[in-house]
Amino acid sequence: MHENREAVLKRLRRLEGQVRGIARMVEEDRYCVDVLTQVAAVRAALKGVEKLVIDDHASRCIEDAIASGDREDQRTKFIELLELLDKARG
Amino acid sequence: MHENREAVLKRLRRLEGQVRGIARMVEEDRYCVDVLTQVAAVRAALKGVEKLVIDDHASRCIEDAIASGDREDQRTKFIELLELLDKARG
Amino acid sequence: MHENREAVLKRLRRLEGQVRGIARMVEEDRYCVDVLTQVAAVRAALKGVEKLVIDDHASRCIEDAIASGDREDQRTKFIELLELLDKARG
Amino acid sequence: MHENREAVLKRLRRLEGQVRGIARMVEEDRYCVDVLTQVAAVRAALKGVEKLVIDDHASRCIEDAIASGDREDQRTKFIELLELLDKARG
Numbered sequence: 001m002h003e004n005r006e007a008v009l010k011r012l013r014r015l016e017g018q019v020r021g022i023a024r025m026v027e028e029d030r031y032c033v034d035v036l037t038q039v040a041a042v043r044a045a046l047k048g049v050e051k052l053v054i055d056d057h058a059s060r061c062i063e064d065a066i067a068s069g070d071r072e073d074q075r076t077k078f079i080e081l082l083e084l085l086d087k088a089r090g
Numbered sequence: 091m092h093e094n095r096e097a098v099l100k101r102l103r104r105l106e107g108q109v110r111g112i113a114r115m116v117e118e119d120r121y122c123v124d125v126l127t128q129v130a131a132v133r134a135a136l137k138g139v140e141k142l143v144i145d146d147h148a149s150r151c152i153e154d155a156i157a158s159g160d161r162e163d164q165r166t167k168f169i170e171l172l173e174l175l176d177k178a179r180g
Numbered sequence: 181m182h183e184n185r186e187a188v189l190k191r192l193r194r195l196e197g198q199v200r201g202i203a204r205m206v207e208e209d210r211y212c213v214d215v216l217t218q219v220a221a222v223r224a225a226l227k228g229v230e231k232l233v234i235d236d237h238a239s240r241c242i243e244d245a246i247a248s249g250d251r252e253d254q255r256t257k258f259i260e261l262l263e264l265l266d267k268a269r270g
Numbered sequence: 271m272h273e274n275r276e277a278v279l280k281r282l283r284r285l286e287g288q289v290r291g292i293a294r295m296v297e298e299d300r301y302c303v304d305v306l307t308q309v310a311a312v313r314a315a316l317k318g319v320e321k322l323v324i325d326d327h328a329s330r331c332i333e334d335a336i337a338s339g340d341r342e343d344q345r346t347k348f349i350e351l352l353e354l355l356d357k358a359r360g
Contacts, residue, residue, distance in 0.1 A: 057302035122237035
């Protein structure tokens with residue numbers, strides 16, 4: 001990671017705190033639906049982290065593969081993206 | 091489209107019939123939850139169509155871009171995949 | 181279906197046309213990524229149909245189950261919603 | 271939470287460790303795609319937690335609402351489920 005490194009680390013630390021907060025809610029027997037709302041917030045936060053990592057990947061690794069002219073590297077990068085797409089489509 | 095052309099067309103025709111079937115269910119005042127089950131089936135069928143189109147795209151257009159050595163074409167193909175990924179992540 | 185019946189039928193007819201349009205694109209060998217964009221549009225349209233059906237279900241069937249005081253009917257309605265939720269979570 | 275309380279807490283603690291592990295990967299400049307794979311694993315783990323919380327909610331809060339015969343409570347429970355469904359549909 002390059003450009004978004006610090007932003008990603010900051011978000012991950014916040015995320016860790018959010019997960020700990022959910023555990024506390026469960027320990028305090030808070031209402032299930034409130035717990036689910038917090039889980040959804042963590043899911044959304046994870047999506048934001050993914051976005052930052054993907055952007056970084058695109059602007060660095062993928063650009064490198066294009067610039068290098070190395071066909072094997074390009075193929076690897078395409079296949080990785082296709083696999084990510086396949087997983088994201090659920 | 092190349093390899094999966096006929097398979098995609100066949101599935102799309104079936105899909106059209108499924109959508110028409112849902113309309114008939116609504117006209118016949120069938121139970122909402124049964125309608126929703128059919129809508130979910132159409133959604134799953136669409137996913138299958140997408141998969142076939144993506145595979146075709148990968149094996150032809152992307153391979154062409156790699157083989158050509160044309161950096162602009164490669165960049166376009168990467169950006170398109172990144173945009174598809176972004177949409178698929180929801 | 182009650183309130184949203186006509187709206188749902190109208191959307192389903194439009195959807196049928198969209199699916200037919202995608203088949204035409206494939207027959208005309210249109211670019212894969214443009215096909216995928218149209219498939220995504222159909223997916224979004226389906227989501228809109230689902231929303232209308234769910235709203236109708238909520239305002240009629242679920243309200244009926246509450247009003248009836250019939251525990252078995254209420255349980256059925258809850259279980260159906262939980263199953264829809266489970267599927268929607270992917 | 272009742273039945274699944276301990277299972278949920280155990281999973282949340284593991285999840286916290288997974289998030290910390292991702293932060294470590296980013297600090298060690300690990301490959302973006304490997305980071306994304308771990309993020310996807312956390313997403314899947316969250317889904318598992320959600321499932322346990324929903325099951326608990328269904329077997330306790332929803333059953334209570336049915337048993338009570340309290341229409342307002344039943345309506346609240348239905349609306350909450352409908353809202354969760356709406357969010358889950360993306």
